[in-house]
Amino acid sequence: MPESNFDVSVNLTVEPTDQATSVDVLIVGLRHQDSLSPSLGELDQLGGGWLTRLLESGQLRGKRGELTMLGVPTDSGPQMLLVVGLGESELSRLDAFELSAAAIRSLLDRPRGRVEVRFADTFASEHHDVVVAGALTACEGQALYRSEPSLKLPAEIAFPGVSQKQLDRGRVIGESINHARRMVNEPPAVLYPASFAQSVLDLFADTETSVEVWDENRLAEEGCRAILAVGAGSSRPPRLVMMSHLCGGDEPPIVLVGKGVTFDSGGLSLKPSDAMIDMKCDMAGAATVVGVMNAISCLGLKRNVIGLCGLAENMVSGTSYKLGDVIKTRSGKTIEILNTDAEGRVVLADTLDVAKGLQPQAIVDLATLTGACMVALGRDVVGAMTNDSNLLEQIESAATCEGELLWELPMFRHYDDQVKSKVADIKNIGDGRWGGAITAAKFLENFVDELPWVHLDIAGPAFADQPKPYRDAGATGVMVRTLLRWIES
Numbered sequence: 001m002p003e004s005n006f007d008v009s010v011n012l013t014v015e016p017t018d019q020a021t022s023v024d025v026l027i028v029g030l031r032h033q034d035s036l037s038p039s040l041g042e043l044d045q046l047g048g049g050w051l052t053r054l055l056e057s058g059q060l061r062g063k064r065g066e067l068t069m070l071g072v073p074t075d076s077g078p079q080m081l082l083v084v085g086l087g088e089s090e091l092s093r094l095d096a097f098e099l100s101a102a103a104i105r106s107l108l109d110r111p112r113g114r115v116e117v118r119f120a121d122t123f124a125s126e127h128h129d130v131v132v133a134g135a136l137t138a139c140e141g142q143a144l145y146r147s148e149p150s151l152k153l154p155a156e157i158a159f160p161g162v163s164q165k166q167l168d169r170g171r172v173i174g175e176s177i178n179h180a181r182r183m184v185n186e187p188p189a190v191l192y193p194a195s196f197a198q199s200v201l202d203l204f205a206d207t208e209t210s211v212e213v214w215d216e217n218r219l220a221e222e223g224c225r226a227i228l229a230v231g232a233g234s235s236r237p238p239r240l241v242m243m244s245h246l247c248g249g250d251e252p253p254i255v256l257v258g259k260g261v262t263f264d265s266g267g268l269s270l271k272p273s274d275a276m277i278d279m280k281c282d283m284a285g286a287a288t289v290v291g292v293m294n295a296i297s298c299l300g301l302k303r304n305v306i307g308l309c310g311l312a313e314n315m316v317s318g319t320s321y322k323l324g325d326v327i328k329t330r331s332g333k334t335i336e337i338l339n340t341d342a343e344g345r346v347v348l349a350d351t352l353d354v355a356k357g358l359q360p361q362a363i364v365d366l367a368t369l370t371g372a373c374m375v376a377l378g379r380d381v382v383g384a385m386t387n388d389s390n391l392l393e394q395i396e397s398a399a400t401c402e403g404e405l406l407w408e409l410p411m412f413r414h415y416d417d418q419v420k421s422k423v424a425d426i427k428n429i430g431d432g433r434w435g436g437a438i439t440a441a442k443f444l445e446n447f448v449d450e451l452p453w454v455h456l457d458i459a460g461p462a463f464a465d466q467p468k469p470y471r472d473a474g475a476t477g478v479m480v481r482t483l484l485r486w487i488e489s
């Protein structure tokens with residue numbers, strides 16, 4: 001097994017640069033059709049009005065997202081100047097995150113020493129945390145196994161004018177997103193149920209967050225026959241991971257549930273090769289739960305939050321679960337299997353039942369559950385389904401604030417009949433492929449009963465096939481920021 005050579009050890013500071021330290025690249029923002037900011041004005045004067053001339057000739061513009069790298073024609077000061085176009089509309093939290101990330105990402109083509117991000121006056125101080133988080137997420141890519149690292153990380157990134165508190169918070173957010181992305185980007189031979197579970201034990205060792213892992217024997221004792229069925233075809237047995245952060249007194253816990261199918265071949269309902277290529281990403285829901293729990297734990301939130309990951313590998317062999325099988329789930333409800341590729345909901349059936357047993361105030365599940373959700377909403381938007389519109393409103397407003405795209409799909413009772421089975425309580429597919437994201441959610445609803453619950457289908461946005469200026473292709477860490485904000489508020 002090759003070892004990944006991932007190492008996001010960037011030194012982050014808030015210290016302003018003194019006379020003796022040299023800055024390789026100074027990053028400064030420029031509003032559209034605006035005059036030079038004080039920091040640019042100073043450099044302009046030192047260089048005999050060079051920036052004013054560039055502005056006047058239209059070489060330098062403030063178009064949102066446009067990056068202009070300039071050599072600085074003076075003896076002192078930074079070597080290079082990176083001007084980041086800020087556009088003309090009001091700057092949001094998402095702008096702070098993405099523009100900071102895009103600026104840093106554009107510098108990773110070669111080694112650099114000190115990079116100074118002068119954004120403290122550009123973005124509101126409440127958004128300084130995501131300026132830092134964005135810079136960190138830019139430094140994490142999917143090329144974990146290139147002999148030569150494809151992203152050359154700067155020795156130091158300085159954020160003068162950002163408070164130490166916002167720097168630390170931003171680091172936690174950035175690292176939590178990166179941790180989730182890293183888990184998803186790891187190949188399935190490296191990350192399988194047992195190694196996923198072990199990595200969670202390692203991550204939370206020496207923290208207030210306690211971790212419990214159920215192996216296949218414990219899963220059998222607990223009656224988690226649905227999780228075991230999905231994992232039955234694999235030589236890598238399933239696991240359930242429970243992370244408990246109980247720092248909120250006696251409030252009932254929030255429970256986060258993640259689909260953790262570490263590889264989805266489709267099982268006997270085998271996927272064609274093209275559809276299987278990215279199926280290492282099928283544990284993104286579970287990885288997101290780990291990322292959010294890491295942030296909660298590092299920030300020491302005074303809340304009760306429990307994260308549950310249902311982990312299995314969906315494979316083909318003589319011991320695979322079969323079409324026509326009927327499984328008695330942990331809840332006692334029976335499921336008829338009519339497609340082994342609709343495995344995520346089967347894993348979640350037992351995982352949601354474990355969540356229910358924790359007497360939560362709310363359950364939020366995250367799952368790369370259906371291709372149908374991508375057909376409905378495209379690649380970049382999370383599909384949200386709920387039995388409690390108040391709870392979803394809270395999560396929607398957190399998502400809006402963070403700039404993560406989420407859209408509700410209806411849960412009309414009209415759909416209920418589609419998951420009824422002729423031989424068991426429910427079947428694991430709807431009638432045909434229409435409304436597939438919703439019929440999957442209808443299946444899940446059977447396992448939460450009346451508890452307030454939101455289901456987030458992240459099949460589209462969890463994994464990107466193209467890079468963006470602010471992020472490499474591959475895992476995205478979608479919903480870490482939104483869920484953290486929701487839990488904090």
Ligand code: BES
Binds near residue numbers: 371
């Ligand atoms: N993991 C897939 C869904 C998926 C597709 C995630 C593309 C990310 C990208 C899921 O297990 C699946 O195979 N769903 C089936 C359900 C169908 C058999 C009812 C699907 O969407 O085709």
Ligand code: MN
Binds near residue numbers: 341344
């Ligand atoms: Mn599947």
Ligand code: ZN
Binds near residue numbers: 343
């Ligand atoms: Zn799947």
